[in-house]
Amino acid sequence: GASFGTGMERVIVAMQDPDMGMKMRNQRLLITVIPHAMTGNDVIEWLIQKYNITEEEARHLGGLLVQYGYIYPLREPRSLLLRSDDSPYRFQTPYFWTSSRWPATELDYAIYLAKKNIRKQGELVDYEKENYSILHKRINHTWDFVVMQAREQLRASKQRRKADRIVLECQEQAYWLINKPCVNMPLYYHYTTLGRNRVKSSICLESFMKYSEQYLHHDPIMSGCLPSNPWISDDTSHWTINTDMVGIPTRLRVERWSFSFMELLNDSMGRREFMIYLEKEFSAENLCFWVACEDLRHGESSKIILKVEEVYKNFLAPGAARWVNIDSKTMERTLEGIKRPHRFIMDDAQMHIYFLMKKYSYPRYLKSELYKNMLAKAIVPQETKKSVFPFMRRQRHSSPSPAMVTQATEDDGKAKGAGPTGTSSTTNSQI
Amino acid sequence: MCDQTFLAITFGPCDSCSENRPLMNLYIKTEPINYCSLCMEIMACQGLASGETLKSLKAESETLRKKLEEERKKLHDVELEKVAEKAEALGELNMKTRRTLKGHGNKVLCMDWCKDKRRIVSSSQEHAVTMPTTWVMACAYAPSGCAIACGGLDNKCSVYPLSLDKDENLAAKKKSVAMHTNYLSGCTFTNSDMQILTSSGDGTSALWDVESGQLLQSFHGHSADVLTLDLAPSETGNTFVSGGSDKKANVWDLRSGQNVQSFDTHDSDINCVKYYPSGDAFASASDDSTCRLFDLRADREVSIYSKDSIMFGAASVDFSLSGRLLFAGYNDYTINVWDVLKGTRVAILFGHENRVSSLRVSPDGTAFCSGSWDNTLRVRQEGRGVGRELKQGGTTLYG
Numbered sequence: 148g149a150s151f152g153t154g155m156e157r158v159i160v161a162m163q164d165p166d167m168g169m170k171m172r173n174q175r176l177l178i179t180v181i182p183h184a185m186t187g188n189d190v191i192e193w194l195i196q197k198y199n200i201t202e203e204e205a206r207h208l209g210g211l212l213v214q215y216g217y218i219y220p221l222r223e224p225r226s227l228l229l230r231s232d233d234s235p236y237r238f239q240t241p242y243f244w245t246s247s248r249w250p251a252t253e254l255d256y257a258i259y260l261a262k263k264n265i266r267k268q269g270e271l272v273d274y275e276k277e278n279y280s281i282l283h284k285r286i287n288h289t290w291d292f293v294v295m296q297a298r299e300q301l302r303a304s305k306q307r308r309k310a311d312r313i314v315l316e317c318q319e320q321a322y323w324l325i326n327k328p329c330v331n332m333p334l335y336y337h338y339t340t341l342g343r344n345r346v347k348s349s350i351c352l353e354s355f356m357k358y359s360e361q362y363l364h365h366d367p368i369m370s371g372c373l374p375s376n377p378w379i380s381d382d383t384s385h386w387t388i389n390t391d392m393v394g395i396p397t398r399l400r401v402e403r404w405s406f407s408f409m410e411l412l413n414d415s416m417g418r419r420e421f422m423i424y425l426e427k428e429f430s431a432e433n434l435c436f437w438v439a440c441e442d443l444r445h446g447e448s449s450k451i452i453l454k455v456e457e458v459y460k461n462f463l464a465p466g467a468a469r470w471v472n473i474d475s476k477t478m479e480r481t482l483e484g485i486k487r488p489h490r491f492i493m494d495d496a497q498m499h500i501y502f503l504m505k506k507y508s509y510p511r512y513l514k515s516e517l518y519k520n521m522l523a524k525a526i527v528p529q530e531t532k533k534s535v536f537p538f539m540r541r542q543r544h545s546s547p548s549p550a551m552v553t554q555a556t557e558d559d560g561k562a563k564g565a566g567p568t569g570t571s572s573t574t575n576s577q578i
Numbered sequence: 579m580c581d582q583t584f585l586a587i588t589f590g591p592c593d594s595c596s597e598n599r600p601l602m603n604l605y606i607k608t609e610p611i612n613y614c615s616l617c618m619e620i621m622a623c624q625g626l627a628s629g630e631t632l633k634s635l636k637a638e639s640e641t642l643r644k645k646l647e648e649e650r651k652k653l654h655d656v657e658l659e660k661v662a663e664k665a666e667a668l669g670e671l672n673m674k675t676r677r678t679l680k681g682h683g684n685k686v687l688c689m690d691w692c693k694d695k696r697r698i699v700s701s702s703q704e705h706a707v708t709m710p711t712t713w714v715m716a717c718a719y720a721p722s723g724c725a726i727a728c729g730g731l732d733n734k735c736s737v738y739p740l741s742l743d744k745d746e747n748l749a750a751k752k753k754s755v756a757m758h759t760n761y762l763s764g765c766t767f768t769n770s771d772m773q774i775l776t777s778s779g780d781g782t783s784a785l786w787d788v789e790s791g792q793l794l795q796s797f798h799g800h801s802a803d804v805l806t807l808d809l810a811p812s813e814t815g816n817t818f819v820s821g822g823s824d825k826k827a828n829v830w831d832l833r834s835g836q837n838v839q840s841f842d843t844h845d846s847d848i849n850c851v852k853y854y855p856s857g858d859a860f861a862s863a864s865d866d867s868t869c870r871l872f873d874l875r876a877d878r879e880v881s882i883y884s885k886d887s888i889m890f891g892a893a894s895v896d897f898s899l900s901g902r903l904l905f906a907g908y909n910d911y912t913i914n915v916w917d918v919l920k921g922t923r924v925a926i927l928f929g930h931e932n933r934v935s936s937l938r939v940s941p942d943g944t945a946f947c948s949g950s951w952d953n954t955l956r957v958r959q960e961g962r963g964v965g966r967e968l969k970q971g972g973t974t975l976y977g
Binding site (some may be wrong): 225 | 590603604605610618634649652653654655656657658662663664668673676677695696757759768769770773787788789790791793794795800811813833835836841854855856858859873875876877878880898899900901902903918919939942943944945946957959
């Protein structure tokens with residue numbers, strides 16, 4: 148709210164007071180010397196002194212100042228954190244204060260993107276490119292003005308010293324990180340939605356019917372589950388016979404792999420079986436590539452560069468050990484993109500390989516002996532008859548936390564098989 | 579303000595309107611002058627094409643909107659109820675409470691299942707030592723089962739690694755990941771423990787890197803609080819849906835941050851959104867006391883689940899494994915079970931003594947759990963057996 152903003156503004160103004168404010172000095176950023184900057188430590192120390200608060204509170208308050216854009220980091224501008232070390236920070240110009248009653252306008256954003264685009268072709272990242280073209284359509288009537296301002300601002304900045312240029316660039320970048328304007332405007336949105344391919348209701352609704360029918364016997368609430376529902380009978384067999392690493396899977400589980408390619412890949416056992424099949428067909432590199440791309444997409448940001456290098460070395464480089472066959476256009480785009488790696492850089496290639504497997508390898512797998520044998524030897528557990536005495540209940544045990552994944556999970560789960568019915572008096576029914 | 583710091587006059591009288599405002603350099607014939615933001619806009623708009631005004635732009639928007647509605651109608655050749663006539667009717671559903679979890683000292687606000695199908699994490703409005711604030715409104719289990727994420731009125735989403743040592747102070751290992759400028763309404767891990775997707779009262783959703791706390795992508799488009807979100811179970815795993823106080827449900831592309839589809843047929847806040855298991859549709863629960871089904875390929879609402887006798891808002895929904903049943907928790911303390919295809923209600927479940935705030939089916943579909951403002955969680959399952967209520971201490975509770 149407004150009061151919150153002015154509260155922080157009061158702090159910021161106090162921090163810049165010529166007498167009692169922060170002592171700013173030159174800070175080094177790589178080889179450039181940035182004037183009028185301070186370190187994260189400086190900020191925290193000053194807050195502690197001025198407001199007589201603890202370090203924890205000072206860190207919290209300082210963190211808010213960065214989050215709300217009143218102070219921005221010179222190093223790692225995308226990480227809006229206040230680090231309690233010698234990381235350099237600067238004050239944001241009041242024009243860019245978040246509390247300003249004039250929110251980030253599309254005009255400002257357009258000028259910013261135009262500058263970036265003019266300064267270096269290809270410097271705009273994906274979402275920025277899309278925003279740029281949306282804005283171009285939306286505020287087309289101002290475009291001459293936008294481009295003119297962008298050019299003039301760039302010209303003026305060329306005449307500045309390097310340190311000042313860096314400061315101004317960081318200043319802007321920080322602002323636009325915090326204040327991404329909503330570029331989803333009705334006009335452009337409607338134009339794109341008009342052009343979208345829509346499917347007839349009859350086709351869509353039929354698919355719901357088919358899906359529900361197909362999964363009916365797999366839905367425990369609709370059809371029960373074998374040998375019994377653990378929540379009712381307190382017998383956890385149903386869970387034990389369906390673990391990831393069980394020796395022989397249940398029939399329902401193997402059947403489900405034939406419902407869709409996604410079902411097969413989502414089941415770790417299904418994926419394992421599919422890999423065995425692909426190895427026989429000498430196309431296992433496709434699945435390995437897909438797995439590596441998933442790992443890249445969903446993994447830690449810090450490992451992205453390393454992983455991209457690995458993927459390139461193993462799957463894309465000429466003569467790679469597990470070279471994947473992608474169409475030349477996608478390959479070209481991917482190799483170009485690798486020069487500036489990010490987590491989505493393999494998306495196009497990954498999707499190409501995914502649909503390749505889905506269209507060719509997957510249907511063949513379902514017709515293969517490997518799959519048919521799996522289906523044949525899969526178990527169908529017998530339904531456990533209800534206890535004669537409904538009030539005799541089994542002891543319940545807490546299951547071990549997944550946080551304790553050990554060899555133990557690989558030892559158990561040996562097929563309980565279509566064993567005898569009736570009350571098994573196993574009270575040690577835990578994994 | 580120190581001029582040297584900012585290399586220009588930053589605050590003062592605007593050269594155009596003379597008001598004291600934050601200023602920016604404006605270039606007219608290469609000479610910089612100082613304009614405020616408002617005057618900048620006016621300068622820029624002087625380039626409006628002749629005849630074009632803000633009014634005419636708005637009219638164009640309206641015409642397009644109408645055209646869109648017509649296009650959508652053309653493809654709507656049949657209603658779901660008609661298609662569902664040939665589906666088998668459902669027998670009587672007899673769901674009983676199998677476990678009642680009474681570990682919370684206050685309202686249960688949110689819950690999530692672990693992928694191991696038996697553990698649950700739940701959060702509540704609690705004076706807990708571990709959290710700096712009382713209302714924990716969102717919680718989620720990590721796919722590995724080794725961590726949980728939660729947050730609420732502290733505007734943050736924090737990740738806590740789970741420990742085997744019951745005495746260990748979880749708060750000590752807490753990691754603040756997401757930071758919003760208003761309360762956290764929802765959170766979920768994406769396909770790994772490394773990324774979290776959050777929704778917030780500040781009107782945005784965001785994708786975060788857990789390790790560094792870095793913001794990877796933010797999603798702007800709701801004009802009010804975002805109350806709920808759900809990740810799509812699609813092959814390419816690239817989209818999610820969010821619902822808000824602006825009565826809209828928006829579908830987003832994770833990679834680009836773009837709003838790719840929007841549905842605005844609800845009459846009030848959307849409290850919960852959940853994808854249909856195939857990923858081709860999603861259901862919503864709203865304060866307008868209805869739940870609805872939206873088809874993504876037909877790009878429209880295809881079913882409304884409502885009854886005159888249901889007058890209170892719906893807070894939470896989830897599908898059974900096959901997508902045939904929709905469980906919905908309401909503010910009148912009940913849970914209604916709907917036949918998704920036929921649109922009829924197949925059961926009404928009682929048992930909670932206050933609002934049902936959250937509801938989720940277990941990952942393998944063997945049961946569903948509901949959390950309530952009556953401080954309990956109930957795990958329910960079909961069956962003609964005698965339902966037993968127990969004080970179960972074996973599940974993980976967090977609050």
